[in-house]
Amino acid sequence: MLSIKNLHASIEGTPILKGINLQVNAGEVHAIMGPNGSGKSTLASVLAGREEYEVTQGEVIFQGKDLLELSPEDRAREGVFLAFQYPIEIPGVSTTNFLRTALNQIREYRGQEPLDAVKFLSLMKEKMALVEIDQKLLSRSLNEGFSGGEKKRNEIFQMAMLEPKLSILDETDSGLDIDALRIVSNGVNKLKSPSTATIVVTHYQRLLDYIVPDVVHVLYQGRIVKSGSKELALELEQKGYDWIKEEVDTAKATA
Amino acid sequence: MSIQTKQDLLQGLFTASPSNFISLREQGKEKFLSQGLPNQKSEEYRFTPIAKKLEQAITRFSPASPLSLSKEQVENALIEGFEGDILVFSNGYYHPEFSSRIDGIEVSILSEKPNTPIGSIAKPEKDPFLSLNQATFSDGVFISIPSKFICKKPILLLNLHQELDGQVISPRIWIEVGDFSEVTFIEQGCSLGNSPYFVNKVIEIQGGVQSQISYHRIQHEGNQVIEVSQLETDIQRDARFTSFYLSLSGDLIRNNLSLYLKGSNSVGNMYGISLLQGKSLVDHHTCVDHKEPHAESNELYKGIFGDYSRGVFNGKILVRQDAQKTNAFQQNNNVLLSEEALINTKPQLEIWADDVKCSHGCTVGQLDEEALFYLQARGIEKTTARGLLLFAFIAEVVDKIQVESLQKYIIAQIQERLGSTF
Ligand SMILES: Nc1ncnc2c1ncn2[C@@H]1O[C@H](COP(=O)(O)OP(=O)(O)OP(=O)(O)O)[C@@H](O)[C@H]1O
Ligand SMILES: [Mg+2]
Numbered sequence: 001m002l003s004i005k006n007l008h009a010s011i012e013g014t015p016i017l018k019g020i021n022l023q024v025n026a027g028e029v030h031a032i033m034g035p036n037g038s039g040k041s042t043l044a045s046v047l048a049g050r051e052e053y054e055v056t057q058g059e060v061i062f063q064g065k066d067l068l069e070l071s072p073e074d075r076a077r078e079g080v081f082l083a084f085q086y087p088i089e090i091p092g093v094s095t096t097n098f099l100r101t102a103l104n105q106i107r108e109y110r111g112q113e114p115l116d117a118v119k120f121l122s123l124m125k126e127k128m129a130l131v132e133i134d135q136k137l138l139s140r141s142l143n144e145g146f147s148g149g150e151k152k153r154n155e156i157f158q159m160a161m162l163e164p165k166l167s168i169l170d171e172t173d174s175g176l177d178i179d180a181l182r183i184v185s186n187g188v189n190k191l192k193s194p195s196t197a198t199i200v201v202t203h204y205q206r207l208l209d210y211i212v213p214d215v216v217h218v219l220y221q222g223r224i225v226k227s228g229s230k231e232l233a234l235e236l237e238q239k240g241y242d243w244i245k246e247e248v249d250t251a252k253a254t255a
Numbered sequence: 256m257s258i259q260t261k262q263d264l265l266q267g268l269f270t271a272s273p274s275n276f277i278s279l280r281e282q283g284k285e286k287f288l289s290q291g292l293p294n295q296k297s298e299e300y301r302f303t304p305i306a307k308k309l310e311q312a313i314t315r316f317s318p319a320s321p322l323s324l325s326k327e328q329v330e331n332a333l334i335e336g337f338e339g340d341i342l343v344f345s346n347g348y349y350h351p352e353f354s355s356r357i358d359g360i361e362v363s364i365l366s367e368k369p370n371t372p373i374g375s376i377a378k379p380e381k382d383p384f385l386s387l388n389q390a391t392f393s394d395g396v397f398i399s400i401p402s403k404f405i406c407k408k409p410i411l412l413l414n415l416h417q418e419l420d421g422q423v424i425s426p427r428i429w430i431e432v433g434d435f436s437e438v439t440f441i442e443q444g445c446s447l448g449n450s451p452y453f454v455n456k457v458i459e460i461q462g463g464v465q466s467q468i469s470y471h472r473i474q475h476e477g478n479q480v481i482e483v484s485q486l487e488t489d490i491q492r493d494a495r496f497t498s499f500y501l502s503l504s505g506d507l508i509r510n511n512l513s514l515y516l517k518g519s520n521s522v523g524n525m526y527g528i529s530l531l532q533g534k535s536l537v538d539h540h541t542c543v544d545h546k547e548p549h550a551e552s553n554e555l556y557k558g559i560f561g562d563y564s565r566g567v568f569n570g571k572i573l574v575r576q577d578a579q580k581t582n583a584f585q586q587n588n589n590v591l592l593s594e595e596a597l598i599n600t601k602p603q604l605e606i607w608a609d610d611v612k613c614s615h616g617c618t619v620g621q622l623d624e625e626a627l628f629y630l631q632a633r634g635i636e637k638t639t640a641r642g643l644l645l646f647a648f649i650a651e652v653v654d655k656i657q658v659e660s661l662q663k664y665i666i667a668q669i670q671e672r673l674g675s676t677f
Contacts, residue, residue, distance in 0.1 A: 048632045076634035090626045092647025098630055106634040158633065
């Protein structure tokens with residue numbers, strides 16, 4: 001579904017991603033872990049099409065299409081969804097308000113009829129129940145005065161509404177209490193299918209108890225330096241990143 | 256302003272002015288000659304090079320004649336879905352043949368009401384364009400709403416403009432609203448041609464005790480139009496006056512808006528939206544004058560400036576010594592969409608009473624790129640996303656419009672503008 005080859009990206013001339021290779025197939029869950037500042041969110045942003053990041057090398061193929069050629073909105077319409085690490089506030093624009101526009105533009109792109117108000121509302125109700133989010137929250141200005149957990153829940157609600165093919169969850173678990181974590185993870189799991197894939201960026205094993213990954217990657221200094229099974233996450237939780245950093249540094253020194 | 260232009264003005268306008276209100280016109284002329292036209296050094300017109308503009312765009316400083324209108328022209332200019340009474344004007348002249356007869360309300364040609372206290376609210380010494388209008392106004396109208404009269408439907412003042420014989424249009428309107436009466440006006444300008452003209456307009460409104468008056472202006476004339484207008488309003492105790500300006504186009508537009516709160520417990524609301532592109536310049540100079548205690552004023556202006564457009568906002572709040580317990584609020588927020596767009600914004604507070612609540616603020620920013628990306632990342636087209644964000648920015652002001660058809664019209668105008676060009 002997603003094939004990233006030798007991806008390099010920089011911001012304001014500073015290279016951040018330095019040769020990412022990643023293959024994600026339909027039906028899979030990939031976890032990306034790694035120390036602060038290693039480039040996890042940068043990778044997510046590059047995939048979503050943020051213009052500040054300049055791709056200097058490499059390619060990203062998503063379902064046979066050159067993803068890097070597409071505008072951010074077309075990537076979303078093709079089925080890429082990014083749940084932001086730090087969802088921003090947008091005064092005067094409510095979730096309900098922009099989601100209807102979003103959903104109908106996505107449907108138009110896919111050659112589907114727009115949803116009328118009634119159908120849209122019933123879809124909302126269904127998805128609201130899935131992530132246990134309150135309608136009141138959705139008619140308020142986006143994220144204005146939302147708690148950390150409410151913001152994250154809102155991201156997953158939007159994901160549920162838009163039914164993406166590839167979901168990238170950037171630290172969606174941070175700031176969630178244990179109940180919210182369970183609700184959000186359940187939501188994510190219910191949306192999983194053999195034809196969709198998920199990339200979860202996280203620092204914590206506890207999320208991976210709920211959303212069980214097929215592969216765990218460690219991103220360090222702009223590269224994926226280690227990949228393994230779900231046990232790798234457990235090992236990282238116990239031992240931290242130092243041993244990986246050392247491995248990388250020795251490899252560099254001998255190279 | 257060059258000597259030549261000044262000569263043209265005098266020759267063209269003063270000699271051609273109608274032979275009514277003789278002493279009033281004399282007084283206006285005298286005041287104008289002592290004030291002169293503002294130049295770059297005039298504080299009040301510092302950012303608005305009006306004299307230069309006039310010199311560039313106006314070649315014939317003589318009054319434009321009334322147009323012979325067709326029914327079609329009038330209908331085409333109307334706001335879609337508008338329900339209310341209509342008064343039609345061309346180049347400042349009233350056209351009773353196209354206008355509604357409004358039960359219970361007197362509408363007369365100004366020259367038929369020689370005792371109208373013109374200039375008693377809009378005092379000619381205040382501004383050179385005011386005195387110029389007083390000296391040279393074409394025949395305007397007198398509108399009188401009796402006491403205890405509730406005008407259920409809004410009244411549309413439809414102004415059709417086009418240069419004809421001359422390029423200067425000098426309308427004058429006097430409105431008096433009796434005690435306990437309610438009325439809503441919508442004033443709309445419409446260009447019929449493409450050549451430049453200069454509108455120099457004065458509107459005076461006298462609001463009685465506990466009257467409720469709303470006055471909306473839609474400024475959407477051609478991009479070659481130069482306009483200076485003065486809306487001067489007096490209201491008495493327990494009265495409420497609300498103004499709303501939607502400025503969408505024009506070459507150079509200067510709006511002087513003054514509200515005198517002459518009675519206690521009166522309320523003044525002043526709202527405005529400027530949505531500009533190209534090289535348009537819109538200058539809002541507002542003044543609310545609190546003369547008596549326990550009055551309230553709310554002012555909220557928002558501007559979105561694209562291309563090379565420019566905005567000026569100067570909001571004066573004057574609280575006189577007797578006006579204790581005044582509540583005055585003022586806010587001006589702006590978004591600049593291009594490097595070349597510009598806004599000069601300035602609050603001007605003069606407070607002589609000690610027990611007052613007064614707040615003001617102004618902001619200038621850009622479109623929030625992160626918010627734009629967020630919406631795009633949800634599948635929304637960039638232009639739609641921009642429109643959504645910009646509309647959200649001004650929605651607070653749009654919500655203040657009480658007339659449903661007008662609100663719809665304004666939303667449609669704004670959406671068209673945000674969808675197509677920005
Ligand atoms: N706009 C920016 N300008 C300059 N540097 C940036 C910018 N955005 C990110 N960086 C830098 O890029 C590097 C990678 O940041 P990124 O946010 O991708 O890390 P991360 O792996 O997501 O970290 P965390 O675990 O803390 O979320 C950091 O050193 C960061 O400071
Ligand atoms: Mg991050």
